[in-house]
Amino acid sequence: MAAASGSFDVETATRAYLDTLEGPAREQSDAYFEGGYWLIPLGTLVSVLIDWIFLRFRIAHAFRRLGERLSKRLWIVTWVTAALYTVVGFVMALPWSIYTGFFREKQYGLLDQSFGAWFAESLTGFAISLVMMPLVIVAIYALIRRAPKNWWLWATGVLGIFLMVAMVLGPVFISPLFNDYDEMEQGPLRDKIVDIAGKYDIPADHIYVFDQSKQHKRISANVSGLGPTIRISLNDNLLERTSEPEILAVMGHEMGHYKLRHIWVNFGVIMLLLALGLFITSRAAPWLISRYGGRWGVRDLADPASLPVLAICIAVFFFFATPVTNTLIRVNESQADAFGLEAAREPDGFAKVAMRLSEYRKIEPGALEEALFFDHPSGATRVRMAMQWKQDNVENPQVVVPEQGYLDAE
Template sequence: MAKKIGLYGVLAFCLYVLFFYWYLFYFSQSSLPFEYQGTKADPATFLNERELMLTEEYSKIRNFLFFISTPIEWLFYLLILLFGLSKTFKRWSEQSAKYRILQQAIYLIWLSVAAFIATTPLSYVSYSLSKKYNISTQSFSSWMKDELIDFWINYGTLFLIVSVLYWLMRKSGKKWWFYGWLISIPFTLFMMFLQPVVIDPLYNDFYPLKNKELETKILDIANSAGIPAEHVFEVNMAEKTNALNAYVTGIGSNSRIVLWDTTLNRLTEDQILFIMAHEMAHYVEKHLYIGIAGYLVFSLLGLYIISRLMRAIVSRWGEALKISAVNDIASLPLFLLLLSMLMYVSSPFSNTVSRYQEMRADRYAIEMTQNSEAAIGTFQELTKAGLSQVNPPLLVKIFRYGHPTMLERITRIEEYELEQRNQQ
């Protein structure tokens, strides 16, 4: 049975990879519909021929890597179970420590190291690709440092979650998913509170915006939007990337406005103010809190589905997967496999909600700044800096895009311009 499950798993993965290779490189089209050609949304009007060619090449390869990365994770967890490695990690941990909490910590080290070894080659390919196309400016040592920081943050977070979840599985039986969800609420809020001041500085240096005149203008917009921000922070991203970004992060007293230095170096002041107005719109329209509420609802539903699936799978295929019970720590790869699958399946819905919120933020920003030229110029520069497709294939948009496509964003700005002219 184990061989059959493994064979079907590998075959499904191969068919999945072949489908997306065919779809991205041979079937899908990213050319603009005729009615948009020659408009400000047409990349041929603001990119040269080389940039157009590089955008298509880079986008196709990057999208392909995205679509195969998550299934590789699924295949990894499946093989870890089928080959009995999860059970072996459990046995080693029990031989190494007396107390259960230490055994779980040791088990997670083995599993995390195995996952790191399995996924790092694809991460390196992605890093090398961004270097080749001049998106990334990061040195290998700096990239590896970030990978190791990711490893230890993920390990520490996973250790806390696993310790609580498997304790609940042993103590609460079939209701573990509900009690785990209740505990996740304060934990999620606490992590969001810590993110800007504890986690983010591990990767980059943050400091108050050097351009005080620009900071004053940004804070004026923030005050008019009712955002309690006292400082705008600048982060040194130029040593890692040529991409552009800005965001509002954190909750409560730790909320802050952040600008990448690449954005400051490349965009005009009016374009930066448009981006800031866009980011502040998320605060004004309570998108962060709507997102938290949505996450909690989906996590409740997700944990319930996982609990039902784990019981059914262990009952039917537990012997083949080398899992004796749901509350056995050796079942963790199955939990992570199901969690990853649910997140992947639900991503089209969450991306749709996100795109709607981003569209609302664009509208808010253009109404606040009243500068459509700066707005369109911003989107054109973002396209150029990230080598992004203006009109990506449908499946790429559905599964990857939490923002509207550049075609949609620029077109809406042009429609807004037309509305304003008609009202005059």
């Protein structure tokens, strides 16, 4: 990395980084990310279409009938219906999942797995869903039967409990099904990370590295878990592809999520959205069933065969809520960026990381485009924030002109 002196100007310093992504690399990054805009409505359409097939051809009705032949207990009938719905739904969605999760990622060079390895992980995720989803659905239908007027409120609480349990158990039991997690090796780099954490009273007894390079080359780190299982993890790509200032910048960002209690902030907002979505569903689903339930073989809302109706309502609600969820995450990420810059004090390391993320994230979107489709600040926004921090906090700051090709050099 080479440096050029002169009076420091935030826009000039920002431009010096942004201009290192150009030509085919920039075109591919923009094409990949912009193509993702269409995946949002198309994914919702696929989900709704599958649920419509369950209803139109009375498949959900047949699942419930099978459950009634197996048992007179309502919870068993619901469990059978939900389990079969989960299995058949997975199979029906498989072509879409294979295209979006495998072929499209391979097309843009963002996946290093073979199809067999990718599909094995998909089956693992499906197995987890097959355990959890029927339990959640059984609980929701029990509430619909016992509290037909305000079941949506009780269901929000039950889903919150399931979500909290998943957050606690995820790092210990679920994530290791996909990657190996090991303690970060002792050494100067870990010592610097621990020192940064110590300044903010952030527990750093356990810092984990996971082998995500077997899946792709994207750099990432995260804060996961809840209570006794909360931890900071970074993938091996971050260690192998980036410099020490970049690693410290990323770890400062992740510590920001912990210190700013974003896990709880996100949990609270998700609960509010779930409550609203379930409330709307509690009004829309009975109306749909009253009009079309006869041809679908659905008796009423308490009938487990109504499961695709609920799924359609929820899918449509969260489609329209996408800008809200994106904004929630983006605001939290921006706050963590600001914290990380102050904690690590590595503005150029932060800028380089922001540029590396352009492998799969459009670097310079329009303002409305970023507000609607970005769940993280864009690279341009992040680099500009870093350069503004540099101007405000570094004595005699210099404009850094990165060497061409530095994104692939490390």
